Amino acid sequence: MKKRSILPAAVVCTLSLGGLFGYQSNASAAGDLQQKKSEIESKLSNVQSEMDKKDNQISNIQEKQASLGSQLEAIESKIQSANKKISEQEQNISTTKSQIADLKKNIAEIKKRIEDRNAILEDRARAMQKNGGGSVNYLDVFLEAKSVGDFIDRFSAMKTLVEADRQILEEQKKDEQDLKDKQASVEKKLSDLESMLSDLQSLKDSLKQDESEKSALIKQLDKQKDSLKEEKMSLSEQKSILADQKASIEKAIAFAKKQAEARKEAAAKADAAAKAQTNTNAGSTGSKAGTTSAASSASPSSGSHSGGPLPEVSSGAFTRPASGYISSGFGERSGGFHPGVDIANSIGTPVVAAADGVVFRAYRSSSYGNCVMITHYINGKLYTTVYAHLSSYSVSTGQHVSKGQQIGAMGNTGESTGPHLHFEIYNGRWTPPPHAGAQNPRNYVNF
Template sequence: MNTWSKWFVAALSAVLALSIFLPTASADKLSDLEKEKQQVEQEKNNLNSEIQSKNNAIVENQTKLEKIMNKIQELNGEIEETQGKIDGVQAQIDQTKVEIDELKESIEELERKIAEREELLKERARAIQLSGGSVDYIDVLLGANSFVDFIDRASAVNTLIEADREIMREQAEDKKLLAEQKAEVEEKLAKQESQKAELVDLKDSLDAQKKKQDDLQDDLKAEQKRLAKEKSKLEEDHAKAMNISSSLEKKIGKEQKRLAEIARKAEEERKAKEAAARKAAAKKAAQSSAPAATVTQAAAPKSSAGFIRPAAGRHTSGFGGRDIGAGAETHLGYDIANSPGTPIHAAASGYVSHAGSMGGYGNVIIITHVINGQSYATTYAHLNSINVSVGQAVSQGQNIGGMGNTGRSTGPHLHFEIHIGNWNGARSNAVDPASYIGG
């Protein structure tokens, strides 16, 4: 290699080295912000976990509440059915009492007849007593004056005897009927009262069960209110954390701008020194009358925009709308699938503005670039390893991490984004990476 060529390469290397290590003074500040943001992200994740736990408790409590309400509804049905039976038996009791009232007249009539007969029998007994203690129907017959008088006396005696017999028979029958009627209605009423008592006991038991279920329902409703209040407080805390996170995101954005400005100045200085080196080399070559040698440097294929493909593997998902099975979403990146640990390379030279965990991104690296005066940010998500730190200068093609499956991911792959300008949480300036890395 000619002396002037060696001098040119040495000068170019010095310029590149200088441009790489220039912004390290700002790394500590950005690193502190990143740590603060990671702490807030952790707090948000913890709050999300607690909110989800409260949600689960509310759902579980609601399930218990629904079971209790169903049990109460079932008990209400049983109570209504039992009350219907009680009402039915009470109606029978009322009807039996009506029947008893109707029988009272018959019973009173029987009792009157029995009393009259008893009085008649008493009168006959007193008459017998006054006549000497007995009535001799033979003397009546023998006292007849004629045969016709005898027949009349015999007929009268038979009538009296039969009347006494009839009185005694009716008396016995009426007393038996009275006893039967009283026993029948009393037994019927006793059975109905017993049945009513059983039903009343059943209703009291159901009412007691319902009271317990009502108390439990009140307790569960109170618990539901308590859980909802606690969840609301956690959501307020989460909202505050989100606001803090937004504030930190602005701070990080400010640091990104500062890094981008440093990168821009470094690029301008690098270009100026490269131009000066080329001019000096051309002058040297002209003085020595030797043709200028072409300096070659091995590099990964790059697009006209200055980016290279960040990983080897199969392109699985592009930029724009896509169906993820649970509905459509807007995919703001370019996915490359390969085995876990596949090397991830910086798509262009720049400075690491984030290296760590970030929600659905999982482990993610964000690099700030300035290419031809335009600032960019590239994002490398779902990594299983990170080989760089915040504020570090990286060169194009440098190994910055390994492909993984962290965060919201369905398999080992790299989710790669390109943003015109600085990266922001809304990713409002994301562009299709395929247009920059050649598909």
């Protein structure tokens, strides 16, 4: 009789202690998950603060760009004004050059008149030298006159010659002064025009330089704004991931309570069965054990998969997520810190869940490409796994998955340089760059 009571007692003990996902107790599991939820809520708050900070920085840059835009409009207006003045001055220069050409002709005529007068004066001087030099002797003119009328004619002629000489000298002086004045005027106009053109060109060059610097600054601000927007998008993605993971933990808490109730109900049924078992005979016990053994030996069909066979499910908490070779390991590399391992194979190679868990994110990421993230609760601890660069995924957010169940297919999406699976494991929740919580998958999976 004592031997017959051992089996029911063992059944009760097994059902009471054996929980799904390896829960040690409902209270400790829910408490630990609640702590993880609080940590995520704190991180969400920090991410939101960072996003608000990026928004303020973007707003400040936009204000600077608006101010620079106004300055550029003012500079452009000044450049247009300078161009208009340059155009006007170029027209003035053209007109002035025509005037200068006329002045040069006038100067040439004056020079010709001066040269002609100089020739007359030189002839007169040579004649005076032949006559002994000096001025005209009016007494000689009077004595040589043959009559009073001849004298008057001679005197009048002499007076005319003297007046002509005086007039020639005065015109000579006037033309020489006029020549000097016009030459000075031409030189001044040329100097003024050159100075004016130089000033206008300097102004235009200065405005162009200012315009170029401000345009370059606007481009630089555009780059900063784009960078901030990318950072904000990254933070937004992180926020969504954390929110989804928070929801999955809440779901895990609810599931833990449900499992606890199921265990309690199973324990009650087992207790009732144990009491009933005391009234059975040893033969029926042996028959039941044989039936149980046969049922437990049955194995589910693996089915067919378009991308090839699923990787063999290994023992231990985690199994290999895909077949292939490790093309890049965990840790520092030339491009920076690598928070996981890369498993290379052909596109379409099946990718499976590394452990039982809840999908908290199945989406398209700019960096991860097609990506699935799963929350696991194993032996009282929270873990997170990430499966990135998938060609496709076949699970959805909130879905429960089993260890070895296909969740997608290997691909080359997102920031990827070839077909592979990027696989990450976190001891706890997923953490954004620099991925402080990332663990080396080789410590958990036998590759």
